Amino acid sequence: MAAETKKPVLDVQEVPKANQWLTLSLQHLFAMFGATVLVPMLVGLSPGVALISSGLGTLAYLLITKGQIPAYLGSSFAFIAPIIAATELGGPQAAMFGAFFAGLAYGIVSLLIYKFGVGWLTRILPPVVVGPVIIVIGLGLAGTAVNMAMYENPLAQNPLDFVYSGKHITVALITLAITVIGSIYFKKFFGLIPILIGITGGYIAGVFAGLVNFQPVLDAKWLAKPDFLMPFVDYSPSFSLGALALMVPIAVVTLSEHTGHQMVVSKVVGRNFLEKPGLHRSILGDGVATIIASLIGGPPNTTYGENIGVLAITRVYSVFVIGGAAVLAIAFGFIGKISALISSIPTAVMGGVSILLFGIIASSGLRMLIEAKVDFSYKRNLIIASVIMIIGVGGAFLEFTPTFTLPGMALAAIVGILLNLVLPGRIKEEETLFNEETEREIA
Numbered sequence: 031m032a033a034e035t036k037k038p039v040l041d042v043q044e045v046p047k048a049n050q051w052l053t054l055s056l057q058h059l060f061a062m063f064g065a066t067v068l069v070p071m072l073v074g075l076s077p078g079v080a081l082i083s084s085g086l087g088t089l090a091y092l093l094i095t096k097g098q099i100p101a102y103l104g105s106s107f108a109f110i111a112p113i114i115a116a117t118e119l120g121g122p123q124a125a126m127f128g129a130f131f132a133g134l135a136y137g138i139v140s141l142l143i144y145k146f147g148v149g150w151l152t153r154i155l156p157p158v159v160v161g162p163v164i165i166v167i168g169l170g171l172a173g174t175a176v177n178m179a180m181y182e183n184p185l186a187q188n189p190l191d192f193v194y195s196g197k198h199i200t201v202a203l204i205t206l207a208i209t210v211i212g213s214i215y216f217k218k219f220f221g222l223i224p225i226l227i228g229i230t231g232g233y234i235a236g237v238f239a240g241l242v243n244f245q246p247v248l249d250a251k252w253l254a255k256p257d258f259l260m261p262f263v264d265y266s267p268s269f270s271l272g273a274l275a276l277m278v279p280i281a282v283v284t285l286s287e288h289t290g291h292q293m294v295v296s297k298v299v300g301r302n303f304l305e306k307p308g309l310h311r312s313i314l315g316d317g318v319a320t321i322i323a324s325l326i327g328g329p330p331n332t333t334y335g336e337n338i339g340v341l342a343i344t345r346v347y348s349v350f351v352i353g354g355a356a357v358l359a360i361a362f363g364f365i366g367k368i369s370a371l372i373s374s375i376p377t378a379v380m381g382g383v384s385i386l387l388f389g390i391i392a393s394s395g396l397r398m399l400i401e402a403k404v405d406f407s408y409k410r411n412l413i414i415a416s417v418i419m420i421i422g423v424g425g426a427f428l429e430f431t432p433t434f435t436l437p438g439m440a441l442a443a444i445v446g447i448l449l450n451l452v453l454p455g456r457i458k459e460e461e462t463l464f465n466e467e468t469e470r471e472i473a
Contacts, residue, residue, distance in 0.1 A: 036365040042100055042299065055354030059362075061336040062104040062355075064225035067372050068387075069329045070104035072174070072381055073113040075122060076327060077372040078256035080105050082363035083328025086367045087319025088356035094315035097349045098307045101295060102263025102337035102356070103319045107391060108284050109277065111170050113329060116273040116438055122327070126261035128277030128322035131423075133283040135318025144310040151285070159404035159446040160286045161395045162415040166422030167283065168443055175388050178202070178381030197239050205232025207384030218343055223336070224402040225383060232379035241376040249369055254366030259327025277330075279440035282334055282447070288316050291333040337401055343381040410453050418446040 035067065040046055046054055056196050062084065067398035070080040084104045091103055109129065116125035143151065177184040182193040209228025216224060239392050289304075292312055296303045319331040337355075341347055399415070406412050420426075422442030430436070436444075450456070 031385045033257035037157070037345075038299075039345045040351065042301075042347045042349055043097060044348050045350050046346075047247060048346055051354055053350065054344070054348075054351045055358055057340055057344065058102055058337050058352060058355035059358045060223055060226060061340050062102055062334050063290065064223065064229055064383075065107070065231075065334070065336065065387075066104035066359075068229075068380065068383065069107060069110060070223070071372070072110055072178075072384065073125070073255075073329065074117060075113075075259070076257040076369070077327055078363040078365075078369035079258055079326055080323075080328045080363075081359045082256060083319075083323035083326055083354040084331060085363070086322050087331040088325075088359075089353060090318045090322060090435050091312075091315035092349050092353055092356075094318060095307050095311050098297065099115035099292070099295065099303050099312060100347045100352050101312075101333045102352050103316065103331040106284055106320075107387065108164075108280050108287065108332070109330045110279050111167065111439060112173075112183050112276040112437075114174070116276045119272045119276070122259055123261040124273040125277070126259060126324045126327060130261070130321055131274050131329045132277045132281050132330060133317045133320035133324060134321065135278050136285070136313055139281070139285060140159035140317065143313065143383060146442060147303075148223070148289075154447055154451070155286055156450060157398050158404050158411045158414050159418070159443075159450050161399040161402070161404065161424070162418035163250075163439075163443045164395030164398065165392045165396075166389050166439055167280075167418055168395065169419075169423050170439060171384070171388040171391070175381055176376045179206075179385060180381070184377055184381070185251040195315060195378075197241070198376070198381075200386035201232060201241060201376060201378040202237045203233045203386070205229065205379045206385055208232065209386055225287055225387070228383050228386075229375065229379055232382055233375055236376040236379055240377060242374055244374065247374055248372045250370035252367055253364060254369070256369065257327070261324065261327075264452050267422035274442055275436045280441045281362050282443050283315075284330075285313065288333055290312060291335060291338060292334070293384045294338050295333075295341070298338060299347050312415060370422030370472070377396050408443055408455075410455050413448055413453065414449045417449060418442045421445060 040054075066084050069075075070077045074172075077153040086398055087103045090100075091101065092099075095101075110129065113125045116128050120127075139151070139239075168414050177192070180192075180194060182195045182198060183191065186192055197215070205228050208231035209224050212220070212224030212227045216227070220227070233242065289309060289405075292303050292309060303309075316332060323329060323331050337352075404411050404415075419442070422438050426441055427437045427438055428436040428441060
């Protein structure tokens with residue numbers, strides 16, 4: 031990786047001055063805040079616990095990577111659909127059980143990379159597999175986003191029970207418009223937090239539309255214990271084999287996302303973090319963060335592009351600043367009024383933001399295919415991508431027992447991997463999962 035020409039304001043292991051530390055850490059807190067609390071709200075988990083788990087996970091990551099990689103970890107969007115499906119299968123405890131083993135999968139991959147290098151991973155997961163799987167994740171969530179934007183009761187079990195609301199769709203469109211405008215026109219730090227700005231603007235619109243109930247905020251205590259969920263204390267893992275099939279295969283996608291982020295951070299900071307402290311340590315840190323989240327009831331964690339953007343703009347690479355943001359996130363999780371305020375955000379606001387975010391997930395899969403120059407005039411590539419997308423979006427599944435079902439998203443990823451391995455004519459150039467052009471992506 032080529033070093034940046036600009037000298038850092040604070041290098042990776044420099045300690046900021048006391049009068050700067052809080053401000054610099056708050057920037058990272060705000061950059062990750064909107065997305066990190068959005069995920070638990072969409073899947074029925076506690077936003078306060080999500081903040082705590084992101085903080086604890088980030089601190090664990092910094093420890094495992096020897097304080098050499100300035101990365102913040104927050105709630106992963108890739109796990110939204112699997113968490114919802116696993117929750118329907120066996121409750122939120124089942125989703126946490128699946129997330130725990132997804133974290134263990136990270137650890138296994140970390141050990142394999144340490145032993146054998148990264149070449150085997152790039153052969154299993156080329157762009158022609160990962161790109162369509164990412165597209166499936168985004169498109170699979172489209173119905174969830176639209177339902178939240180349009181209906182008073184988007185969580186109704188029977189679609190015939192949905193109640194259309196012009197008020198809700200109006201607030202959702204206002205939220206979407208503010209988020210889009212912020213993403214396009216806001217610059218510097220404000221350009222990194224369009225989600226937070228969009229949610230704030232949508233919330234204000236929701237207040238005027240009468241969709242916000244402030245009473246729970248007024249009743250909440252300033253200091254309160256979050257709703258921790260301990261799946262291994264009060265839940266039997268024997269009923270959660272289906273959750274493993276739902277959650278663990280998603281690690282296929284998040285591993286590629288993680289490695290892409292490490293390439294971007296390396297480019298921004300001017301050091302090759304894939305070599306030192308090593309990709310295996312970084313992936314292990316991500317896996318441990320996900321395990322920590324699963325043990326207390328938070329969504330799985332992943333490195334955040336928003337915070338990489340903060341590094342690029344401020345040129346403050348200090349892991350002490352990142353650690354400060356993690357401590358602040360943990361503290362925010364214990365402030366009852368903040369958790370209550372987050373919970374009071376109308377579903378229409380979440381729907382408006384999600385229309386954009388879930389679309390971006392799908393589009394990022396398409397972007398991966400374009401940047402990797404996957405040639406769809408080549409029948410092999412066309413077959414692999416087509417089968418993945420139809421199985422995933424169509425909702426195909428394999429039922430082994432009433433409690434153990436391999437859902438469409440996981441089945442699509444597995445079938446794609448198998449097709450890539452068995453179909454003849456693999457092109458050497460297309461086996462590069464982590465294309466150098468990924469470095470251009472600073473979310």
